[in-house]
Amino acid sequence: MNEDQLIQAARQLGARAAERLDVQATARQVLQRLREQPVRKSWIHERWLRVAALVVVLLGAAFALRQLRPSSGESHQATHFIADDLTDLSTDELQMVLTSFDQIVAESVVPDSTSDLQELDAQQLRRLLQEG
């Protein structure tokens, strides 16, 4: 069977059933049903749907921006986190940290000055680290 024969056959599909349809009766039934169930004013529905879609898009965009942009609160929190860690250290531990820090710096550029640190108390060492 070639394509033309296929098309000829397709044109006959449903032909007899369609011929049996009482078009006038169908039209009457359709009008009757339309009267019983009036056409809904779908424009109101569509407008609300659009508003809802817009709200969802805006909320999604705001959420995405918040995820992407680091807020100032986070860096503030990070500063506090380091400061809290320093508060937990004893004087000896603070001096050890600073000594090792100075050693790293001294190896590259700065001459040895760790002896000055021995004279600082814990409060001064903490302030020094926080300022640094």
Add this chain to the structure above:
Amino acid sequence: MAQPHQLAAPDTALIAAWRDGDEQAAAELVARHAKALARFLAGAGAPEAELDDLVQETFIRAFRSMDRFRGQCQFRTWLLAIGGNVLKDFGRRSGRRKVMPLDEGVRDIAGDPHDHAEASEAHRLIAAGVKRLPRLQREVFLLRAQQGLEYEEIAAALATTPGAARVHYHHAVRRLKEIVE
């Protein structure tokens, strides 16, 4: 008394009249397109016993959503696309039961009884094959082969492209040939 718009008013005029509340315009649209719609639905697998209800449902749905028809295609093409949705919903409601009645339109073929039998068998296979096609292939095939529409028109009604409609049609033809042969 004849209605003025029943003489030769285009569909667009009837649609405008219906939007203005003219019931007779709606009745005229039903009278113009009901048979073509019934052929499409029956060809796509609608049981004959349900055909009248499905045609009515399609028109009801079309009239209720007439605001969405903006002349992107002919009214009839748009109607047939809605008919496809109605038939799909009917299939869901009826539990996807496969009703494949022998289409009586293909029985009535004059000629030699032997040829008649062969032709009937081929047509029966085609009728059954069309119902087994994927939905989009089936609708494109019927809109093209049965209703004689152009690909551009089909594409506008089914929200696809003419190229995609052409591909669906050729897939459908190839599959139907395989079924018949």
